[in-house]
Amino acid sequence: MSASSRRIRRTVCRSIHLATLAITTTLLGACADAATSPTATHALRPTDRRAGDAAVVTEPASGPWARIVEGETGPGAEYALHVPRTWNGAVVYYAHGFRDATAPVGMADQDSFYAVREALGALGYAVAASSYSRNGFAVKDGAQRTHQLRGLLNAELPAPATRSFLMGHSLGAAVALDLAERYPKQYDGALLMCGMVGGTLLQTQYLGHVRALANVHFPSIPGGPLTPPDQPITIPMVAGAAQANIAGLFAMASTRQTPLPYAPGANMVPTLIGSLYAALSFHQRGIADVLDLTHGHTPFGNAGETYTLGTPVGPIPASALAAMIAQSDALAPRVTMAPSAENYLSHNFTPTGELRMPVVSVHNRFDPAVPYFHVDALRAKATATGTANMLLERAPLGAGHCGISAAQALDGFAALASWVGTGVKPAS
CATH class of the missing domain: 3.40.50.1820 (Alpha/Beta hydrolase fold, catalytic domain)
Structure with a gap:
């Protein structure tokens, strides 16, 4: 491991314990001013109801x-x-x-x-x-x-x-x-x-791409693009996998098809882990239902997709990120979207x-x-x-x-x- 990689790993290890707290606290929003009411008012009248109305x-x-x-x-x-x-x-x-x-x-x-x-x-x-x-x-x-x-x-x-x-x-x-x-x-x-x-397609394809590339970068996280894992995906599970391959986390976030959202500065790593967890857990929670809605026809496709460098994320040089992304492109599992499933998702x-x-x-x-x-x-x-x-x-x-x-x-x-x-x- 290079000195640069060791420094990156030490930085991540110091930050990784913040991930669970960061993911939890981001469920809370900031306060804002309340709305104001229009001035028009109407007196209400009783509503007539038919006998037998179930309401x-x-x-x-x-x-x-x-x-x-x-x-x-x-x-x-x-x-x-x-x-x-x-x-x-x-x-x-x-x-x-x-x-x-x-x-x-x-x-x-x-x-x-x-x-x-x-x-x-x-x-x-x-x-x-x-x-x-x-x-x-x-x-x-x-x-x-x-x-x-x-x-x-x-x-x-x-x-x-x-x-x-x-x-x-x-x-x-x-x-x-x-x-x-x-x-x-x-x-x-x-x-x-x-x-x-x-x-819908924008969302389901994003989740599918994250799931496919997670199979390459984080093989310890169970599941696949069309296969829900047989156990819940948890924050500690994802944080542990990211800690073991922090370069893979930066590579995934830098891939054009999987731009994991993150907050800048000290919160970068915890929020990247939170975004990876959110995408994988939403995929787990939804893939079986989407397959049911599309009558079992494949609702995700990356057979013709080339995973490429988007906006570089993290301290790794862009050239090194591009090389890692090219390797993940060669190793990613491939599936072909069914036209009928694409049609359903496009219309809904x-x-x-x-x-x-x-x-x-x-x-x-x-x-x-x-x-x-x-x-x-x-x-x-x-x-x-x-x-x-x-x-x-x-x-x-x-x-x-x-x-x-x-x-x-x-x-x-x-x-x-x-x-x-x-x-x-x-x-x-």
Whole structure:
């Protein structure tokens, strides 16, 4: 081992124990200012219900809600409609993020949504959300179930809504963007948080490339591009593998197809490990479900891919990184994507980038699971369609996936509501 390699290894060994703490603390977001409420208000009227209606109606004695309506749009697809005591005329349709396919389907809290919902209610917004009818990679079902909420919520309101907003986290942000692009006359604006907004193929191929190259650089981590490991992938497992081959970690992060996000400076190594762990664990959690959705047809392909040097990361010279990447290209397992699987993933979904309403993106700059290149891809498409002026990007310098606080979400929503209401795009 060269003196340079020994120095790199010593530096990493001093930093490696910080990885677990860094990955854990990045789940927390910073505080931001709360949103402000529109001034219009409407008195609510009781809603007539047919006998035998399966929906359950609750009228809380306190809090922001005059009425909460809970029911199902179909087998397993739960919904909740929250109608405020003093309605401001606007509604918010919320789409939740990824949940493991094996987890129970239901109206669970996630990504601080309950806190955001309560704050929106206090500001006079009606809020509707769906569990979807399935978990896992539910972009198609999520879009269908979220769009169905319009008719359900309208039946509970005293008048047609003056404004309708979409909001979503992670996979739910893709749902929100999909609806915004397909139904621009039915919605007025969208808030996309930590969103898979570059599209399904961009995300699934990134995860597949990370999994394939991990087989080369970190063979102790079980699993493969199409094979979920037979044991959970853990942070200590990934950190130990990275410690054993830190040069491989830098090489993977420097590969054009696997640009692992990282925070600069002293946090580089811990956040690189966090990004490697996030990609591998998300792949493990989702690959079986994606295979099921594509009827077992291969949903990832690198048969014709040449892994090459992208932006060099770390202290290793670019020439040495290029040589390591060339070696990994020769050794990486190869699979061919099935055309039918590519077609399914493309349709569910690929954004057009034609933004015909204000769209606000709030996305951590160093998101380890859904990297910021998703926002870059959406911006590029919006630029190509001439609608980039309808996209407002906010990029907190955080390193957690959906580590966006309720206050940051509300601040992003306030910017969106102001933009829709005034027609003036906020500066940032």
